[in-house]
Amino acid sequence: MNSFDFSNSVNRRTFLGQAGLSIGSAALAGIASEGHATGIAPGRRDTPHLFGRAKRVIFLCMAGGPSHLETFDYKPELNRMNGSPMPESYTKGQPIAQLQGAKLKVQGHLTKFGRYGQGGQYIADFLPWHREIADDIAVIRSMVTEQINHDPAHTFMNTGTAISGRPSMGSWINYGLGSESSDLPGFVVLSSTGGRNPQPISQRQWGSGFLPSRYQGVQFNSSGDPVYYVRNPRGVSTGEQRRVVDAVNALNRHRNKIVLDPEIDTRISAYEMAFRMQMSVPELMDVSDEPKHILDMYGAKPGDGSFASNCLLARRLAERGSRFIHLYHRGWDHHGGLIGYMRTCCGLTDQPAAALIKDLKQRGMLDETLIIWGGEFGRTPMFQGKGGAGRDHHIKGFSMWMAGGGIKGGHSYGNTDDLGYHSVENVVHVRDLHATMLHLLGLDHKKFSVKYQGLNMRLTGVEKARVIKDILA
Numbered sequence: 145m146n147s148f149d150f151s152n153s154v155n156r157r158t159f160l161g162q163a164g165l166s167i168g169s170a171a172l173a174g175i176a177s178e179g180h181a182t183g184i185a186p187g188r189r190d191t192p193h194l195f196g197r198a199k200r201v202i203f204l205c206m207a208g209g210p211s212h213l214e215t216f217d218y219k220p221e222l223n224r225m226n227g228s229p230m231p232e233s234y235t236k237g238q239p240i241a242q243l244q245g246a247k248l249k250v251q252g253h254l255t256k257f258g259r260y261g262q263g264g265q266y267i268a269d270f271l272p273w274h275r276e277i278a279d280d281i282a283v284i285r286s287m288v289t290e291q292i293n294h295d296p297a298h299t300f301m302n303t304g305t306a307i308s309g310r311p312s313m314g315s316w317i318n319y320g321l322g323s324e325s326s327d328l329p330g331f332v333v334l335s336s337t338g339g340r341n342p343q344p345i346s347q348r349q350w351g352s353g354f355l356p357s358r359y360q361g362v363q364f365n366s367s368g369d370p371v372y373y374v375r376n377p378r379g380v381s382t383g384e385q386r387r388v389v390d391a392v393n394a395l396n397r398h399r400n401k402i403v404l405d406p407e408i409d410t411r412i413s414a415y416e417m418a419f420r421m422q423m424s425v426p427e428l429m430d431v432s433d434e435p436k437h438i439l440d441m442y443g444a445k446p447g448d449g450s451f452a453s454n455c456l457l458a459r460r461l462a463e464r465g466s467r468f469i470h471l472y473h474r475g476w477d478h479h480g481g482l483i484g485y486m487r488t489c490c491g492l493t494d495q496p497a498a499a500l501i502k503d504l505k506q507r508g509m510l511d512e513t514l515i516i517w518g519g520e521f522g523r524t525p526m527f528q529g530k531g532g533a534g535r536d537h538h539i540k541g542f543s544m545w546m547a548g549g550g551i552k553g554g555h556s557y558g559n560t561d562d563l564g565y566h567s568v569e570n571v572v573h574v575r576d577l578h579a580t581m582l583h584l585l586g587l588d589h590k591k592f593s594v595k596y597q598g599l600n601m602r603l604t605g606v607e608k609a610r611v612i613k614d615i616l617a
Contacts, residue, residue: 194587200467201467207343211482228250230250243536254533284545320582481530481533538565
């Protein structure tokens with residue numbers, strides 16, 4: 145298939161230096177240049193389409209690495225061996241983050257589990273609201289990844305590689321399918337905090353890499369001004385602002401007839417999008433039109449910057465045509481004090497995640513919206529103690545779930561060993577997750593590529609990746 149022509153593209157640092165845009169305006173480059181009169185990004189003309197069940201993705205990222213052994217992966221043997229030395233047969237030669245040289249002891253479950261839904265899914269007591277969506281979610285209990293520290297693990301989850309500067313999955317999807325919205329970015333990022341050590345998430349995690357920068361994610365602030373500099377300067381009317389945008393874009397189009405630079409198209413789109421967002425974003429963020437029972441269902445208090453409010457905003461963005469909505473909740477790095485911090489994190493995220501599923505379902509949107517829940521990795525079956533029992537980073541086995549958008553809910557897929565250390569049954573690599581996500585959106589991961597530095601680059605890389613067909617409806 146034909147690849148995008150980057151022969152005339154410029155590097156993003158040069159673009160930002162020469163564009164004459166404010167940081168806020170540059171950040172609004174979330175829409176394609178074609179169709180700028182309507183604002184709808186059409187995506188690639190040669191995208192390898194299949195029959196796509198999903199139209200959009202909402203990715204609920206529990207940043208820091210939630211423990212699969214306190215959420216979805218029940219192991220009776222773990223409790224039986226609690227406090228015993230960890231068998232060397234599990235850990236010998238395996239990557240360990242912070243427990244190198246320590247005497248490894250088995251840490252039993254720090255909560256109880258029950259079975260819920262028609263399929264009898266194991267769900268921990270930390271997640272009471274998830275019991276109500278047990279028949280809607282497919283829990284993958286055999287995830288593996290390749291990076292054991294937070295930032296590279298996020299990079300791997302978001303881009304399919306630990307190499308910084310590659311396109312994020314949201315950018316790939318926005319590039320392949322385009323946006324359905326005329327006045328909002330196709331790829332939006334929201335962040336909340338609560339729990340232990342809410343580490344920062346780098347903006348490159350939603351970057352566009354070697355794809356045109358108009359496909360990068362746009363971060364919205366969940367409290368205060370949603371986007372910096374989106375409002376008109378004091379004393380500048382909407383009409384005056386419109387004339388400035390028209391004049392600047394006319395100059396840019398005139399220049400681009402000569403140089404044919406795709407980043408100038410991005411610059412034009414950024415100005416157009418920024419102008420339209422001056423009205424669309426305040427309307428999006430104003431949830432006063434939401435009934436009280438909806439706010440209560442999410443546990444949302446408008447403007448508080450919480451995960452609950454962000455889940456409600458994610459639904460509103462989905463209604464308005466955004467293609468990829470990425471919610472980060474930062475606070476899941478539980479090396480110690482796991483019980484208390486799990487109560488905090490689950491208390492902030494459990495109800496709104498379940499509410500998002502229920503809300504989309506009652507609006508007839510769940511079937512066309514793919515929801516993904518999970519972190520960058522899991523936690524060890526071994527004890528780590530800093531202010532109470534905790535667990536270290538773990539990449540050889542952890543849990544995530546998917547729902548809606550062509551997913552068959554109500555069952556679990558894959559399994560870890562008796563202690564929850566190694567994924568041993570129907571192992572799912574991060575690239576398999578990406579391949580399945582693209583498949584549900586109607587994109588063939590084997591053919592969806594871009595020529596860059598002489599290679600056909602893909603989100604799923606050159607390694608073998610598979611669509612997880614057993615969880616598809």
